[in-house]
Amino acid sequence: MDADAVAEKVRAFYERHPYPPPVDSLESYRLRWQDRQRRRADFRIAWPARPYREDHSILIAGCGTSQAAKHAMRWPEARVTGIDFSATSVRSTEALKRKYDLHNLEVHQLAVERVGDLGVTFDQIVCTGVLHHLADPAAGLAALRSVLDPAGAMHLMVYAPHGRTGVYMLQEFCRRVGVAATDDGIGELVETLGALPPGHPLTILLREAPDFRQPAALADALLHPQDRAYSVPQLFSLIAGAGLTFGRWIWQAHYSPHCGVVARIPHATRLAQLPLPEQHAAVELFRGTMLRHSVVLYRDDGAHAPRQPSFAGDAWQRYVPIRMPDTVCVEKNLPRGAAAVLINRNHSYRDIYLPIDAREKAWFDAIDGRRTIADIAHARDAQEEARVLFERLYWHDQVVFDACDDSPR
Numbered sequence: 001m002d003a004d005a006v007a008e009k010v011r012a013f014y015e016r017h018p019y020p021p022p023v024d025s026l027e028s029y030r031l032r033w034q035d036r037q038r039r040r041a042d043f044r045i046a047w048p049a050r051p052y053r054e055d056h057s058i059l060i061a062g063c064g065t066s067q068a069a070k071h072a073m074r075w076p077e078a079r080v081t082g083i084d085f086s087a088t089s090v091r092s093t094e095a096l097k098r099k100y101d102l103h104n105l106e107v108h109q110l111a112v113e114r115v116g117d118l119g120v121t122f123d124q125i126v127c128t129g130v131l132h133h134l135a136d137p138a139a140g141l142a143a144l145r146s147v148l149d150p151a152g153a154m155h156l157m158v159y160a161p162h163g164r165t166g167v168y169m170l171q172e173f174c175r176r177v178g179v180a181a182t183d184d185g186i187g188e189l190v191e192t193l194g195a196l197p198p199g200h201p202l203t204i205l206l207r208e209a210p211d212f213r214q215p216a217a218l219a220d221a222l223l224h225p226q227d228r229a230y231s232v233p234q235l236f237s238l239i240a241g242a243g244l245t246f247g248r249w250i251w252q253a254h255y256s257p258h259c260g261v262v263a264r265i266p267h268a269t270r271l272a273q274l275p276l277p278e279q280h281a282a283v284e285l286f287r288g289t290m291l292r293h294s295v296v297l298y299r300d301d302g303a304h305a306p307r308q309p310s311f312a313g314d315a316w317q318r319y320v321p322i323r324m325p326d327t328v329c330v331e332k333n334l335p336r337g338a339a340a341v342l343i344n345r346n347h348s349y350r351d352i353y354l355p356i357d358a359r360e361k362a363w364f365d366a367i368d369g370r371r372t373i374a375d376i377a378h379a380r381d382a383q384e385e386a387r388v389l390f391e392r393l394y395w396h397d398q399v400v401f402d403a404c405d406d407s408p409r
Helices: 003-016 027-032 036-046 067-074 087-099 112-118 137-146 162-177 183-193 201-208 215-222 232-241 260-264 268-272 276-287 358-365 380-395
Strands: 057-061 079-084 105-109 122-128 148-159 244-249 292-299 320-323 327-330 340-344 354-356 399-402
Touching: 003 087, 027 067, 036 320, 036 399, 057 067, 057 112, 067 079, 067 087, 067 105, 067 122, 079 087, 079 112, 087 105, 112 137, 137 148, 137 232, 162 201, 162 215, 183 215, 232 244, 232 276, 232 292, 260 268, 260 276, 268 276, 340 358, 354 358, 354 380, 358 380, 380 399
Parallel strands: 057 079, 057 122, 079 105, 122 148
Antiparallel strands: 148 292, 244 292, 320 399, 327 340, 340 354
């Protein structure tokens, strides 16, 4: 099929099976994001060195039934624009806009590839779970790049292939058998999945993601008319081809050779000597079960592109660490020599945790979102230990940094 035919099939699919399913209440989401420190940490993932502000412009590209409304609620001072080619998704978003009086939100029924029709640029673009459903993902990403401000940031999420092996096997099964995306077809599919052999690659996903059995999720995963996935090298190629540059992974520890069990394998030293893209590609293969890749991207045209923190030189001493809001500090049943263990509850892999000793815990406890690393580890003879700790905290997704000297605390 040509691109227009593919796009029409995908649009018709989402009219029948909107995903995520429409929601009536965003109250718990609103309460969660009332925390300014949560918003501040979220901002610093994309912009470590940009002055903090809450009135930036945000595009939610392929906003679905609620994502644009959530961002308008998360950032009440921001100007949020949602686009989606599904009329059902736009109606659902408009209903939430009216219910919660979201004056900072506007919604358009518009394909991602035509985002330039809006005639404006954005500080931030969020495109998650969308690009891999387009007939031409490269064209869609290039269109988004064209409306990204030179100093802007993009949050992109696409499917990863290895963890979805079972999904693609069942997609092919459904095509061969002729399973239709109807209520009866989905009901029969649920029953069929219950009979999968224990060793089937899909059984892990079914066991660890119970919502996968919900009709809307099942249809989106197994009966979608257009779906592709990207390995790390394929994703880097897609990014470069669109005139963008890699900033960071949303959850960096998943890809780092210094985090979790990867740091303890015989090949760890050799792995850590590879260029960063090769490290990430190798760790993806070692872990083997990644379902998606979430990245922060910038335009590749140089001077205006934001930069992520670096621990080369001395600038790191002026960074203000900000704790990630979903980190927990465990102080019981600890490994030998540890005063605590730090765990980010968003991590998918249980082997990723960070033991810290008594001195390191004192420094971690001193993080208040105002003091610099130098202020926290004020002893001159502790500089190297502080650099090592805060770099480890960064790669383990325990902190982000405010590297902007004039940012309000």
